[in-house]
Amino acid sequence: MTGSDRAAVVAGLGAWVPPTVVTNDDLARQLDTSDEWISSRTGIRRRHVIDPGGSTGDLAVEAGRRALKSAGEERADVVVVATSTPDRPCPATAPEVADRLGLGGVGAFDIAAVCTGFVYALGAAAGFVQAGFARSVLVIGADTFSTILNPADRTTRAIFGDGAGAVYLRVGAATEPGALKGLHLGSDGGQSDLIQVAAGGSRQRSTGRPAAADAGYFTMEGRPVFAEAVRHMAASVTTTAGAAGWAVEDIDKVVLHQANARILAAVAERIDVPLERFPANIERVGNTVAASIPLALADASADGELRPGQRVVLGGFGGGLTWGSVALVWPDITAA
Numbered sequence: 001m002t003g004s005d006r007a008a009v010v011a012g013l014g015a016w017v018p019p020t021v022v023t024n025d026d027l028a029r030q031l032d033t034s035d036e037w038i039s040s041r042t043g044i045r046r047r048h049v050i051d052p053g054g055s056t057g058d059l060a061v062e063a064g065r066r067a068l069k070s071a072g073e074e075r076a077d078v079v080v081v082a083t084s085t086p087d088r089p090c091p092a093t094a095p096e097v098a099d100r101l102g103l104g105g106v107g108a109f110d111i112a113a114v115c116t117g118f119v120y121a122l123g124a125a126a127g128f129v130q131a132g133f134a135r136s137v138l139v140i141g142a143d144t145f146s147t148i149l150n151p152a153d154r155t156t157r158a159i160f161g162d163g164a165g166a167v168y169l170r171v172g173a174a175t176e177p178g179a180l181k182g183l184h185l186g187s188d189g190g191q192s193d194l195i196q197v198a199a200g201g202s203r204q205r206s207t208g209r210p211a212a213a214d215a216g217y218f219t220m221e222g223r224p225v226f227a228e229a230v231r232h233m234a235a236s237v238t239t240t241a242g243a244a245g246w247a248v249e250d251i252d253k254v255v256l257h258q259a260n261a262r263i264l265a266a267v268a269e270r271i272d273v274p275l276e277r278f279p280a281n282i283e284r285v286g287n288t289v290a291a292s293i294p295l296a297l298a299d300a301s302a303d304g305e306l307r308p309g310q311r312v313v314l315g316g317f318g319g320g321l322t323w324g325s326v327a328l329v330w331p332d333i334t335a336a
Helices: 024-028 035-042 056-071 094-100 114-130 154-159 189-194 222-243 261-271 289-302
Strands: 006-016 021-023 046-048 078-082 107-111 136-144 162-173 181-187 195-197 218-220 253-256 311-318 322-329
Touching: 006 056, 006 114, 006 289, 021 024, 024 035, 024 154, 035 154, 035 261, 046 162, 056 094, 056 136, 056 162, 056 289, 078 094, 078 114, 094 107, 094 136, 107 114, 114 136, 114 162, 114 181, 114 289, 114 311, 114 322, 136 289, 154 218, 162 289, 181 222, 189 195, 189 222, 222 253, 222 261, 222 311, 222 322, 253 261, 253 289, 289 311
Parallel strands: 078 107, 078 136, 253 311
Antiparallel strands: 006 162, 021 046, 136 162, 181 322, 195 218, 311 322
């Protein structure tokens, strides 16, 4: 198989959310909010959160284990974890995840691109496979944003949930179902302050130079983020479809980062694709950041919305700002 014929092929899919559920009514008992206020603005009614003592790595291990099971594999040459809530600032979470999966000794690293992290991780993993550096890569998107939210912020606490999803990529032919193609990535660092956790890095440290009291919490400027998300995801999906050789109207399913139900509807309107082609699970799990796309894939597969042979585009948008998308013909796999 020559380099131009070689592709990274999706061969397994796994997903996991922690068992503890927080409903909108639960939040309404703690904050000045209501089920109607949250659901009408976001489409979210419930989300899952980790229990005290749990970690992003715990969720990543379970999702990774399920993706390996789905693929019928026990090994991977590389493990990539997309997360913006690592177990520790240093070292990366991926090596420990790999070790806990029985994959000690393989290449393992993190990617931090917030809600676009899973697409960026797929791109990096596909590059390893296409270049011949790896024959298989386990790609995991996992985040626990409940651990970095201001307990008094009714907006962010309503939006975010915890979870993990994973895909197993293997080397295959560029023409077979599941082969990734049409990758498109973008960023705009000039607007990095729109979505951020200000403290914890070298600018504002948790020790030494003291950070502002609330700088360790996640913040987001909702109105401009909404506009940028719609603009960039619509353009990226269109670009990826063209690179894959498809007309936008011929896409069977557009699986986007599950940020907000209104964002999904706005992207559908902008690219003139029926909203029915946009699988959504945000009502049940909220915005799970890097886990969002693989969790949506797993739910859409289980619900029968995703079927083998369908033309699918995955798209994300997140902090950085970052955005990206990738295409594939959906393979005959079962999520675990």
